[in-house]
Amino acid sequence: MKKVSFLFMFMLLNVFSRAEEGMIIPTLLGAFESDMKAMGMKISAQDIYDANNASIKDAIIHFGGGCTAEIISDQGLLLTNHHCGFSQIYSHTTVDNNIAKYGFWAKNLQEELTNPGLTAARMVRIEDVTAKVLAGTEDLEGAEVNQKIIANIALLKAEALDGTHYEAEIKPFDFGNSYFLLVKETFTDIRLVGTPPKTVGKFGGDTDNWVWPRHTGDFSVFRIYANADNQPAEYNENNQPYSPIHHLPISLKSREVDEFTMVFGFPGTTNQHTISTELDFIINTMRPAQIQMRDLSLSVINAAMKKSEATEIMYASKQARIANAWKKWIGQIDGLKRGDAIKKKVDYEDSYTNEANTKEEWNAEYAGIVSDLRELSTQFNMSDFTYNMYIEYIYVGAEMFKRARAINDLMSLYNDGKTEELNAAIEEQKESLGGFYEQYDINIDKEIFLLQSEYYKKMVDSSFLPESLLKNDLADLQSDIFEKSFLVDQERYLKVLNNFNKYAKKKIKKDAGYQLYSELDYIFNEHLLDDLRTYYGTRNQLMKPYVKGKYEMYPEAKHWANANSTLRVTYGKLEGSTPQDGMKYTPHTTLDGVIEKYNTGHEDFDLLPRMVELYEAKNYGDYAQDGELWVCFTGSNHTTGGNSGSPVINGEGHLIGINFDRSWESTMSDYMFDASRCRNISVDIRYVLWMIDIYGEAPHLVKEMTIVR
Numbered sequence: 001m002k003k004v005s006f007l008f009m010f011m012l013l014n015v016f017s018r019a020e021e022g023m024i025i026p027t028l029l030g031a032f033e034s035d036m037k038a039m040g041m042k043i044s045a046q047d048i049y050d051a052n053n054a055s056i057k058d059a060i061i062h063f064g065g066g067c068t069a070e071i072i073s074d075q076g077l078l079l080t081n082h083h084c085g086f087s088q089i090y091s092h093t094t095v096d097n098n099i100a101k102y103g104f105w106a107k108n109l110q111e112e113l114t115n116p117g118l119t120a121a122r123m124v125r126i127e128d129v130t131a132k133v134l135a136g137t138e139d140l141e142g143a144e145v146n147q148k149i150i151a152n153i154a155l156l157k158a159e160a161l162d163g164t165h166y167e168a169e170i171k172p173f174d175f176g177n178s179y180f181l182l183v184k185e186t187f188t189d190i191r192l193v194g195t196p197p198k199t200v201g202k203f204g205g206d207t208d209n210w211v212w213p214r215h216t217g218d219f220s221v222f223r224i225y226a227n228a229d230n231q232p233a234e235y236n237e238n239n240q241p242y243s244p245i246h247h248l249p250i251s252l253k254s255r256e257v258d259e260f261t262m263v264f265g266f267p268g269t270t271n272q273h274t275i276s277t278e279l280d281f282i283i284n285t286m287r288p289a290q291i292q293m294r295d296l297s298l299s300v301i302n303a304a305m306k307k308s309e310a311t312e313i314m315y316a317s318k319q320a321r322i323a324n325a326w327k328k329w330i331g332q333i334d335g336l337k338r339g340d341a342i343k344k345k346v347d348y349e350d351s352y353t354n355e356a357n358t359k360e361e362w363n364a365e366y367a368g369i370v371s372d373l374r375e376l377s378t379q380f381n382m383s384d385f386t387y388n389m390y391i392e393y394i395y396v397g398a399e400m401f402k403r404a405r406a407i408n409d410l411m412s413l414y415n416d417g418k419t420e421e422l423n424a425a426i427e428e429q430k431e432s433l434g435g436f437y438e439q440y441d442i443n444i445d446k447e448i449f450l451l452q453s454e455y456y457k458k459m460v461d462s463s464f465l466p467e468s469l470l471k472n473d474l475a476d477l478q479s480d481i482f483e484k485s486f487l488v489d490q491e492r493y494l495k496v497l498n499n500f501n502k503y504a505k506k507k508i509k510k511d512a513g514y515q516l517y518s519e520l521d522y523i524f525n526e527h528l529l530d531d532l533r534t535y536y537g538t539r540n541q542l543m544k545p546y547v548k549g550k551y552e553m554y555p556e557a558k559h560w561a562n563a564n565s566t567l568r569v570t571y572g573k574l575e576g577s578t579p580q581d582g583m584k585y586t587p588h589t590t591l592d593g594v595i596e597k598y599n600t601g602h603e604d605f606d607l608l609p610r611m612v613e614l615y616e617a618k619n620y621g622d623y624a625q626d627g628e629l630w631v632c633f634t635g636s637n638h639t640t641g642g643n644s645g646s647p648v649i650n651g652e653g654h655l656i657g658i659n660f661d662r663s664w665e666s667t668m669s670d671y672m673f674d675a676s677r678c679r680n681i682s683v684d685i686r687y688v689l690w691m692i693d694i695y696g697e698a699p700h701l702v703k704e705m706t707i708v709r
């Protein structure tokens with residue numbers, strides 16, 4: 001056990017020569033403190049993370065489980081991205097009260113809007129528990145090892161939570177080479193305080209998504225509420241604004257190129273160890289097919305949204321979720337190809353094998369791993385392709401499948417004779433049914449279904465296709481489902497719920513929509529799932545020694561644990577880039593660029609009149625730098641999904657921006673980071689304050705904040 005822990009610490013003490021790459025576990029920041037200070041940091045590693053005293057980490061919030069937010073006042077005020085609060089903003093939007101279009105600023109606490117189901121979690125502490133998790137496994141093999149690990153984890157979590165209101169989880173890092181305990185405090189009363197209009201928060205739309213130069217004011221404002229003891233509580237009108245342990249001061253000082261920047265947040269997933277044969281498959285086979293599936297659905301949704309304001313409100317959040325990954329994948333493929341990623345992977349893997357052959361102990365443990373991983377991915381890549389197409393088809397495509405899944409859950413309870421659970425689930429569905437169909441357009445779904453079914457049938461091997469797709473004319477199948485199925489009609493669906501035991505005997509199974517879903521579900525479970533379990537399970541087993549070998553054989557190389565939605569720090573500089581020959585990106589944009597794009601007349605660059613009026617008057621308040629109002633800037637910080645909303649912090653520990661994106665050339669960084677190309681994009685905090693104070697006329701919110709001039 002000591003060997004494993006020592007190895008993990010050793011690899012992190014010798015991580016990488018360029019500070020920009022990697023996502024550092026906060027408890028290990030001490031090893032990087034001198035490097036960070038050399039780049040311009042003036043605070044200490046303990047100021048950033050301290051488990052026993054107030055530190056910056058206490059202001060960093062896991063927002064909604066998928067984004068990051070930061071506390072910016074002593075009254076629990078939160079900043080995150082506009083796209084992170086998108087669904088909440090639209091849940092409060094109607095045609096008569098279109099806050100998404102025109103913006104919203106609560107003038108007092110009573111006007112702040114509740115958001116059932118939204119959470120905000122603070123990390124209490126992080127602890128390396130590798131030795132404790134693996135204790136007692138030394139002489140065990142196979143399933144006994146996993147059973148012991150599970151038992152150890154359960155005990156450690158119980159000990160960590162004893163006498164507290166916290167939550168805890170223990171996650172493996174580097175495929176089980178190490179384990180960390182993560183203790184968090186989760187708040188459930190989170191209220192919307194303000195949002196800029198969509199013409200600011202989503203300025204540029206899909207045209208600008210993932211690209212530079214960027215001019216998007218991608219932010220929204222929320223507030224954490226707590227009970228009388230300042231602890232998490234469900235919504236109650238007597239709850240009060242949360243009093244945080246720490247909140248971030250906000251810097252209005254002038255920015256400088258190459259100044260230190262640090263991003264602190266919850267990055268979602270990276271895959272830096274992906275083997276060359278798998279990456280080749282992703283670039284040339286899987287991603288293009290996924291992109292095409294989303295092309296088809298977006299072609300229908302985008303056209304419908306342009307025709308109707310009501311449809312735009314109804315589908316805005318859905319469209320954003322689909323389009324975000326769609327455009328990211330396009331840039332990802334381009335970046336990996338331009339960066340010659342596959343060749344670099346092959347060269348590294350060949351070097352790895354050659355190095356393993358230089359020592360007897362390395363040869364025995366590492367020499368055959370690359371070959372095994374290559375053979376494994378070659379064998380199972382098409383199973384992985386089928387699975388990802390299945391996900392695109394029934395989880396991202398036609399929403400009819402969502403209702404089919406809900407009915408399938410009820411059918412499982414019915415078939416298992418779980419009457420009490422079934423009745424409860426039926427009542428739960430009845431309560432949520434109105435919300436689904438209020439946001440559902442059968443004509444949109446009908447078109448998406450036909451287009452995606454045609455492509456799915458073309459791309460997926462016939463052995464994995466259901467009879468409904470193989471034997472029916474797809475236009476006829478479309479008619480059968482969208483004219484006759486109860487899944488696409490609220491009244492008919494409710495009738496089934498009210499008479500479920502009667503319909504479950506025969507009629508549900510004969511429904512064309514449910515029948516198609518059942519066939520797809522059967523194929524997945526009976527013909528695909530075993531292959532996927534074998535592939536993913538074996539790959540993870542091989543990855544554990546593969547990664548361990550990297551640390552052991554290349555102790556001076558760049559190593560860091562894959563992102564896994566845990567709290568991480570990445571640091572770099574405020575700087576531009578030169579992503580292609582003859583192209584140079586400046587490190588910041590200004591309001592001048594917003595107006596230039598607006599003047600093109602493109603619908604993605606629309607503005608409300610007030611923005612133009614304030615621009616012409618040059619009414620920038622205290623937020624300009626050298627007569628310009630900065631909007632966005634780029635930095636060499638290694639970020640990914642989940643870092644949306646993360647604070648960008650300067651060398652003094654002050655907030656200077658909100659991370660919201662990467663440049664298109666940077667989306668390759670989930671698989672391979674290139675310090676010369678990869679840049680994160682942030683909205684300047686001074687633009688945020690200008691939007692709140694001057695544009696939004698909500699100076700009372702700025703008065704809550706600690707401003708550093």
